[in-house]
Structure formats: structure tokens, C-alpha cells
Amino acid sequence: MDRLSATLDRLGGVYLLPVAIGLLTLVVIPTSTWFTLTVAGLAMGMMIFLMASGLSLIFGLMDVLNFGHSAFVSFGAFIAAAVLAALAGWVGGDSPALNIVALLAAIAAATAFGAAAGWFFERVIVRPVYRDHLRQILVTIGALIVAEQLILSIWGGVPIAVPRPRVLEGSILFGNVAVESYRIFAFALGVAVYVAMHLVLNRTRIGLLIRAGVENREMVEALGFRIERLFIAVFMAGSALAAMGGAMWAGYQGLITPALGSEMIVLVFIVVIIGGLGSIEGSLLGAIMVGLVANYVAFLMPKMALASNMLLMMAILLWRPYGLRPAVRG
Amino acid sequence: MTDVAADTPVQSAPASAARTGRMIVYAIVGLIGLALLFAPFLFPDVRSQEVAARICIFIVLVASYDLLIGYTGIVSFAHTMFFGLGAYGTAIALKAMGPGFDAILLGGAAGIAVAFVLAVLIGLLSLRVKAIFFAMVTLAAASVMLVLASQLSDITGGEDGILYEIPRFFSPATRLLTDADGKVVRLFGVALNGKVALYYFVFVVSALLFALMLRIVASPLGTVLEAIRENEMRAEAIGYRVVAYRTAIFCIAAVIAAIAGILRAVWLKYTGPEVALSFAIMIDILLMVVIGGMGTMIGSVIGVVVMSLAQFYLKDVMQFAAEATSGLPLVPDLLNADRWLLWLGLLFILLVYFFPAGIAGTLMGKGRR
Secondary structure, three states, rough: HHHHHHHHHHHHHHHHHHHHHHHHHHHOOHHHHHHHHHHHHHHHHHHHHHHHHHHHHHHHHHHOOOOOHHHHHHHHHHHHHHHHHOOOOHHHHOOOOHHHHHHHHHHHHHHHHHHHHHHHHHHHHHHHHHOHHHHHHHHHHHHHHHHHHHHHHHHOOOOOOOOOOOHOOEEEEEEEEEEEHHHHHHHHHHHHHHHHHHHHHHHHHHHHHHHHHOOOOOHHHHHOOOOHHHHHHHHHHHHHHHHHHHHHHHHHOOOOOOOOOHHHHHHHHHHHHOOOOHHHHHHHHHHHHHHHHHHHHHHOOHHHHHHHHHHHHHHHHHHHOOOOOOOOOO | OOHHHHHHHHHHHHHHHHHHHHHHHHHHHHHHHHHHHHHHHHOOOOHHHHHHHHHHHHHHHHHHHHHHHHHHHHOOHHHHHHHHHHHHHHHHHHHHHHHOOHHHHHHHHHHOOOOHHHHHHHHHHHOOOOOHHHHHHHHHHHHHHHHHHHHHHHHHHHHOOOOOOOOEEEEEOOOOOEEOOOOEEOOOOEEHEEEEHHHHHHHHHHHHHHHHHHHHOHHHHHHHHHHHHHOHHHHHHHHOOOHHHHHHHHHHHHHHHHHHHHHHHHHHEEEEEEEHHHHHHHHHHHHHHHHHOOHHHHOOOHHHHHHHHHHHHHHHHHHHHHHOOOOOOOOOOOOHHHHHHHHHHHHHHHHHHHHHOHHHHOOOOOOOO
């Protein structure tokens, strides 16, 4: 038994879980459907990862759980939709280059807004209530209510259609399996963001300081570093990522409502809990597992889709109360 | 000696202010209690009856939530889930078994039992970790329950909810007292029919539950809970099993919320996600607790009344303001009557910053640390 667990650890330990889920379901689902579902799950997982990683990192470094995080997701989605609608000529045009430029502009606008809103949020909303969890939760919930109402008053309550760039419409054929190109794009963007975050956290001086801050905030302060600047930077980056995830999700869904953020935040919380607070590796692992399970179960037992993720979370909490890869011990 | 002499006048000023404040709070709560007690006679119109019954039920719901957030320092988002379990249990039984007290008892008991089991599971599973973790787990659980309620439409009626009959005794056709001619007796011009009986059923059960909660917070259990809120490590070090106490109060609050759900189901003759399970109710509860004052049982009474009145009258004020500013861009949209939650949210944030003790807590001088 010990040798078995040692071998498993060498092969990747908990990182094998998504692979195991994939292989197990391969038995019950026909191969070509399985392939489509897996790609969909990976793409969905990557978009959730964008939203979850910021939340997790903010919590790890600042010990702040931002319930208003879903507001950034919603705002990101709506701003991306507005930009895409404004650039409708480029989005629907024949030139693939202009298609992509329009999409990138939408994502960039959402991300920039997320960063700016994150700055405002950290400065005005969260700053006065550091180290007081109860009031943090209350204040960020209040901010979430206000933000949702603002979205309602700006864009109204009716669902808004999001145009998808022409070049990313349709699918690419791999043998007899069709894969939507938007999913490939979402997956690629997620991987790029993960690699960038991994490199920043592990190869740069700022990343070193952030990791040190997660480990022991007081010591970093005592060594003379301005930790509040790090706080702002991480908060802005986390919020920007949430808005980017929201923008991607808007394009993926094609139809968005103001409730989008609060629907996603449940999945995001489940991901962060499964992955363990404060680590981006954990968020990635949790996001991919949630994405895969959601898609497989939606195919096998459609009514159980969200409940399945809840059960997954319960099972993992029973096994590891702090999540799979926590950076901070709660 | 000199120190004491110097201290006395300084301390007595806030102490007497707190005493006056406490008298004011008790007077307000007493008035509210009297108003609710005589509500069928004071406010006989249908709309006011609805508001009065809703206030009774929400006082129980909000006070039971205050047991968690105010007294123990647990943030849970699953409170509407327990409320909804009680309501749906009663509703499903009334629909399946027909109108009768046996259906209310059986369905209510089933709802309470499910709420209790879920509370034990969630509590043992996640109360051992940080407050924030618990908040996330309960939020996830509550949203799963919401999705289940809308998807299992064969049992729960989905988004439309369930309409059902309640026992004949509570219908307006029932005569509680008849005079010599066999007509229903009128008291202060109000017919003593089944509707009045239904209101007093809701009122008495709510009052009993509220008294029970007052008893709980005054008991040794309540003291231990406050100790856990103030300093978890120290409470554990003295020898109190923090996890056991937290789970216990979480279960108590869940059961009380489920009973409030039964009352809601019986009063409304309708149960659906909008009135019993939605996240909007959770936000209402949160606002009521914070506005009234966390950690004060009677604060929840004030919070519920203020919020309920605001929900009814703030909309009218905003409607007026929106019409007055209709020439400006965006401003009328922000003042639209449907956006009242926006302003309440801003008020909520300001309250948490500047008056974290809420109305009752600030008046009674509990806010100072």
C-alpha cells in the first residue's frame, strides 16, 4: 500500500485525479462523444481557472475572501459584449485578422476594466476591514449587491446576445471528431495565462515576494518590503483575471444575463475549495476537474450537473479538509 | 482612590446614555410587539395583514440567523435552504395528502428532519475550518438546493412552485365564534373568522420560537457561544469542544429556520423558489441582521421591521424621485423603483463601516470596543 502511494506520488499525486476521471468515464461514454466532452470540459475548466486563480491568490496573500469577485466576472462579460457589439463590422467581417483583433480588444477592455475596478475595490471597499473576516464578508456582499444593481441599471435585465468572431465560429475536424474552435482558443488562452502566472510567481522577484507574503506576511513586512503595494497589485491582477474569464465566458455562452456572475461564482468557490486556498496549481487542478465532471455528468445524468460538483467537493473535503493543494493552512 | 474619583464622571456619561438607549430600544420593540399582537384589529386590510405575518415569520428567521452570525461568529449562506426545506416539506405534504393538520405535521416534521441531517453533515464536515471556508461551502450547498428545487419539477413544481389548500379551519369561511343568530362575531369591526385564527397561529408559534431563542442566548450555551466568537482558541483551551458547540448551534438555527418555513408555507398557501429558497431572501436576512444589530436578539425585530417598511415605502419615494429627474441621463435609471436594492446595498456598506453594531447595538452602547 505504501509503495503504491509512493509510486502514485512520483507519477504526479493528486494531479492524476483528472486523468483518472477521464479514463473512468471513457468506459461508459462512446469514444467520439467522450473526446468532444473532454475538450469542452477542458475549455470550461480553463475559463473557470481564470476566474478562480485570482480569488485564490487574493485570499492566499491578503487573507481576504472577496464575495464581490463575481461582480468582476459579470462586468467583464458585459463590457466584452459591448465592445464586440460596437465592433460588429470587424467581428462579422471576412478578414480573420480583424476578427481576432476585435475579440482581443474586447478581452483587453474587460481586463483593463477589471484591473481598474480591482484598484477601486481594494482601496475603498476592502482596505478598511482587513483582518476582520466577518465584516469583510458583509462588506464585499454589499459591494456585490451594488455592482449587480449597477449592471442591471446600465444594461437592463434582458439577456444580451454576444456576437462571436467569424473565424472562431464552426469547428475543426480531427478525424471524425468535431471540436469547436472557440474551445481551442479558450483552452489556449487559459494555458497561456497559467504559464505566465507560473513564471511570474516562480521566476521573478515580485513572484518571490508574493510567495513569501503568502507564507508569512509579517516577516516580509519586517524585512522592509511595502506589502500593501503587493496587495494592490495582486488584487488588481486577480480582478483583471476574473473580468477576462467573464469576457471569455460571454463569448462561449453567446447569451448573457446579469445573473451570470453569481451563477459562476458557485463553481468558482467549489474550484477554490477543491484546489485549496492560495495556490494557482490547486485552482488549475480544481478547475479542470470541475469542468470535466460537469460535462461528463451533463451527458450521463443531465439533472445532476451542478449537484455532481457539490458531491465532488464533499468527497474531497472528507478526504482532504483543506483541499488538494493548499498554499496556506486554514 | 483619586483614580476612581477621576474615572467616575467620565464613565457615567456613556453608561447613562446606554441606559437611555436601552430604554428606547425596549420601548420600540414593545410597541412593535403590541402592534403585531393586535395586527388583525389595528390593520384589517389584506395588504397590511400580509406585511404583519411576513414580519412575524422573518423575525424568527432573522433571529435564528443572528444566533449564528451575531452570537457565534459563523457566516452561513444556507439559511434560506433550511427555511425552504421546511416550506417545501409542508407544501409537498399538503399537496399530496390534501389539506389537513396531519399533512402539516408530517410534512413539516420531514422538512425539519432533512434540515437537521443536512446541518449536521455540513457542520461536521466544514465547521472545523475557517469561517470563510464555511461561508463558501454553505453558499455552494444552498445554490445546489436551489437548482435541485427548480429541476425536480415533478415534486417541487419547478420555477412555478406549488399551490395547495390549507386546513379548512384557517379559511375565511370558518366561524370561530357565532352569536345567537349563527352569524360570525365581530370584534372592533373585524370578523373572527379562520383568517384571524391563521394569523394568530403564525404569531403564537413565532413568539414561542423567539422566546426560546431569548432563552438560548441567556443560557450557559449562549455564553459559551459568545466566548467562541470572541476567542476560539481560548474557548478551546478552557475545555469547550468548539466544533461540537458550533455544530449544535448550527443545527438549532437550522431547525428553527425550517419551522419558520412551515409557517410561511401555511400562511401563503404557495411555495416556490422566489418566496422560500432564492438567494434574494438570504440577502434580505443579511441586511436585516446587520441593520438591526448583530448579537442582539431584539435587534433582529427592529431590523425586520425597518427593512419590511423600507421595501414597501422606499419604492414609492424612488418612483417619485425618478419622475422628478426624468430629464437627466442615467439618473432616472438609478432611481428606478426596481433599483431600491442598490441604495440599500450602499446603506448596508456604510452601516458595516460606521455602525457595525446596527441600530439596536448602537443605541444600547454595545458598539464600543
